[in-house]
Amino acid sequence: MLHEAQSWQRNKWWLFDRLVESPHRTSFYVRNISDVSKDGNWNQVSRFWYNGRETEPPAGFPAPMEKACEIIEEVVNAEMHKRNRFPLEWGGVPSPSGGKDIIWRANFAASNCYEGAKETVGFHSDRLTNIGPYATIASLSLGTSRAFRLREVIPVDEVDKRAARTYNIPLAHNSVRRCSSLHTMLPDPHLRQLVIMHASTQERFKHSIPPQSTLDRFHPAFPPPSSFPSLTLDPSNCRINITFRFYRPDFHPDKVPKCKCGLPTTLRPDMKKRQRERGTGKGPEQEQSEGEFRYWWTCTAGDQKEGKGCNFWKVMDVKAEGRGPFAKDTT
Numbered sequence: 001m002l003h004e005a006q007s008w009q010r011n012k013w014w015l016f017d018r019l020v021e022s023p024h025r026t027s028f029y030v031r032n033i034s035d036v037s038k039d040g041n042w043n044q045v046s047r048f049w050y051n052g053r054e055t056e057p058p059a060g061f062p063a064p065m066e067k068a069c070e071i072i073e074e075v076v077n078a079e080m081h082k083r084n085r086f087p088l089e090w091g092g093v094p095s096p097s098g099g100k101d102i103i104w105r106a107n108f109a110a111s112n113c114y115e116g117a118k119e120t121v122g123f124h125s126d127r128l129t130n131i132g133p134y135a136t137i138a139s140l141s142l143g144t145s146r147a148f149r150l151r152e153v154i155p156v157d158e159v160d161k162r163a164a165r166t167y168n169i170p171l172a173h174n175s176v177r178r179c180s181s182l183h184t185m186l187p188d189p190h191l192r193q194l195v196i197m198h199a200s201t202q203e204r205f206k207h208s209i210p211p212q213s214t215l216d217r218f219h220p221a222f223p224p225p226s227s228f229p230s231l232t233l234d235p236s237n238c239r240i241n242i243t244f245r246f247y248r249p250d251f252h253p254d255k256v257p258k259c260k261c262g263l264p265t266t267l268r269p270d271m272k273k274r275q276r277e278r279g280t281g282k283g284p285e286q287e288q289s290e291g292e293f294r295y296w297w298t299c300t301a302g303d304q305k306e307g308k309g310c311n312f313w314k315v316m317d318v319k320a321e322g323r324g325p326f327a328k329d330t331t
């Protein structure tokens with residue numbers, strides 16, 4: 001993967017009136033499965049990863065990524081089957097082998113490379129535009145150990161009542177922990193391969209890879225074979241992260257509303273529950289059937305247009321927009 005990572009680029013976007021660049025390098029891959037890789041519209045979605053920038057269609061998964069993905073899909077499905085599901089999670093499909101339903105797939109992957117102790121990603125929650133509400137994201141770490149930090153977002157009507165919870169999770173090579181919005185860290189050695197950001201993590205928490213003052217260098221158990229291509233990156237100094245994501249059919253690019261700029265909007269959760277505070281939140285019945293959060297389609301065209309978007313903003317209405325089937329429809 002380090003060889004692959006040499007071609008990854010820094011993401012660039014406009015923040016107000018300033019062009020900023022991501023403090024690490026990144027790339028985006030599509031899995032070679034027919035429902036996504038042959039659909040030109042699906043191939044447009046990498047632009048969401050690059051803050052709306054027009055991009056080439058993403059490359060297919062390299063062979064080692066495909067191999068990891070097959071294992072991860074099984075682990076993630078098994079983990080999800082142990083948990084209660086949120087109403088707006090994807091409904092799933094029957095398993096072709098007759099086992100439990102398939103309730104998560106990986107059809108895209110976003111990758112990040114952090115070179116040295118100072119490369120980072122700031123606090124954010126992942127955009128839900130194509131992964132939908134209550135998304136599950138599986139995140140594999142390779143190379144140097146870094147910390148993964150989670151910080152809770154407190155709803156506006158609770159800010160005076162309690163402090164945000166924060167968590168610092170060390171991520172080693174092929175490592176370690178399982179994390180969820182409920183923050184159960186289970187010391188099960190079989191699960192020590194990746195971090196699963198379970199459903200509601202993106203709604204309730206922001207996550208980051210903070211800078212560090214020092215780095216424990218990574219020494220692989222075996223030297224690379226002589227056939228291995230030469231590297232410009234120092235393997236002992238880099239962390240690679242691959243996040244496997246499921247882009248839902250009911251959040252296909254054709255179904256994403258456009259803003260007044262004529263560009264696809266971005267889906268974000270109302271993490272602070274401002275709508276509830278303003279008295280325009282969900283009523284108890286809607287909350288019961290769809291969950292506690294509202295979601296907004298917003299214009300983010302300004303990311304690529306010198307900071308100038310159209311301020312388009314619309315609450316997602318899953319019924320009117322014809323989305324689903326959801327977990328609530330199938331259980």
Ligand SMILES: O=C(O)CCC(=O)C(=O)O
Binds near residue numbers: 110139207208209243
């Ligand atoms: O490097 C990581 O573990 C986090 C990456 C991340 O937050 C992302 O890809 O959205």
Ligand SMILES: [Fe+2]
Binds near residue numbers: 125
């Ligand atoms: Fe993220």
